[in-house]
Every structure is written in structure tokens, then in C-alpha cells.
Amino acid sequence: MSAPVPAAAPPATPPPATPPPAAARPLPVPDETSGPYWSAAAEHVLALARCARCGSFVLPPDLACPHCRSTDPDYAFEPVSGRGTVRSWTVVRQSGLPGFAAEVPFVLVDVELAEQAELRMIGRLLDGPGVLAGPEPALRLGVPVQVAFEDVQPGVSVPAFTLAAVPGPAVPGPAESSGGAR
Ligand SMILES: [Zn+2]
Numbered sequence: 001m002s003a004p005v006p007a008a009a010p011p012a013t014p015p016p017a018t019p020p021p022a023a024a025r026p027l028p029v030p031d032e033t034s035g036p037y038w039s040a041a042a043e044h045v046l047a048l049a050r051c052a053r054c055g056s057f058v059l060p061p062d063l064a065c066p067h068c069r070s071t072d073p074d075y076a077f078e079p080v081s082g083r084g085t086v087r088s089w090t091v092v093r094q095s096g097l098p099g100f101a102a103e104v105p106f107v108l109v110d111v112e113l114a115e116q117a118e119l120r121m122i123g124r125l126l127d128g129p130g131v132l133a134g135p136e137p138a139l140r141l142g143v144p145v146q147v148a149f150e151d152v153q154p155g156v157s158v159p160a161f162t163l164a165a166v167p168g169p170a171v172p173g174p175a176e177s178s179g180g181a182r
Pocket of ligand 1: 052054056065066067068069073
């Protein structure tokens with residue numbers, strides 16, 4: 001995802017005494033295909049493209065449906081639960097993107113969404129890097145996550161994830177899953 005970032009620095013002025021505003025992150029540039037995704041995200045709803053031919057969710061929506069190969073998938077965007085499980089992650093310690101210098105290190109998670117096998121979505125884990133600390137880190141393969149939204153600008157929100165409370169008897173203790181790393 002690349003986005004043009006206006007970088008109009010006046011040539012003859014001295015360097016600013018204060019750092020640039022934090023809003024220098026690249027913003028999503030909705031197009032014909034992704035517009036409904038971003039307008040739903042702005043309302044804190046995760047809506048994904050669903051093939052009208054076979055009913056499969058496709059993320060990101062491709063020209064042809066990868067499931068039924070239809071070249072006329074006639075996608076419609078439908079809200080999904082936003083629940084999923086972590087299948088991989090990476091810790092970003094250096095960011096080449098503008099606006100993220102103050103954010104590192106942060107965790108990107110690769111999530112399989114609950115709606116469909118292999119329906120994968122990558123996003124930031126907003127719980128902070130503390131989820132990897134300690135002898136029994138809160139972030140492990142297969143842990144449940146829930147979609148969350150980063151409001152980066154009025155009317156612009158980016159889907160991300162947070163660790164979800166672990167249901168069932170496997171819960172080690174209330175302190176374990178509360179993710180107090182903020
Ligand atoms: Zn299809």
C-alpha cells in the first residue's frame with residue numbers, strides 16, 4: 001500500500017523547532033475496489049468483499065474470484081465478525097514509512113478470520129510489544145484476536161487487532177489475558 005504524502009517543505013526557511021505533526025502517516029487511498037472497505041472502517045465496521053457467485057470472502061478483492069475463478073465476481077461488501085486467530089506475527093523495529101518512527105517497535109499479526117478458512121488479514125496488534133514479554137507471552141500462535149480500529153484522522157480509520165479474552169477453561173488467570181502493556 002503506497003500513498004502519496006505531501007512533502008512540501010519551503011526551501012528557504014530554517015528547520016522547524018518542533019517535530020512534524022504525528023499525522024504524517026500515509027493514509028489509505030480508497031479506489032473503486034476498496035472504497036466500501038474504507039467507508040465501513042470509518043464506522044468501525046470490518047466489511048469484506050464477498051463473491052456473488054460462490055459466496056466466498058476475498059481479501060483483497062481480486063479481479064477474478066480465487067475460489068470459483070469467476071471473472072465476474074460482482075463483489076458485495078458484508079460486515080464480518082472481526083474475530084480470528086493469530087497464525088503468525090512479526091515485530092517491526094524500524095519503519096521506512098513516514099509517521100511510524102514514534103510507533104516502533106510494534107507488532108503486525110497475520111490473522112485467519114473466523115468466517116472462512118485461509119481468509120487472512122494482516123494488521124497491527126494494538127496491545128503493544130509487551131504481549132511478547134515474559135515466560136508465557138500473551139501473544140502465541142492460535143490466540144484469538146478481535147478487530148479494532150485506529151482512528152488516524154477524522155473519517156479515516158484503519159483496521160487493526162487486539163488480543164481477545166481467551167474463552168474456556170484454558171484461561172490461566174485474569175492477569176494473564178488482560179494485556180496490561182499499554
Ligand atoms: Zn467466487
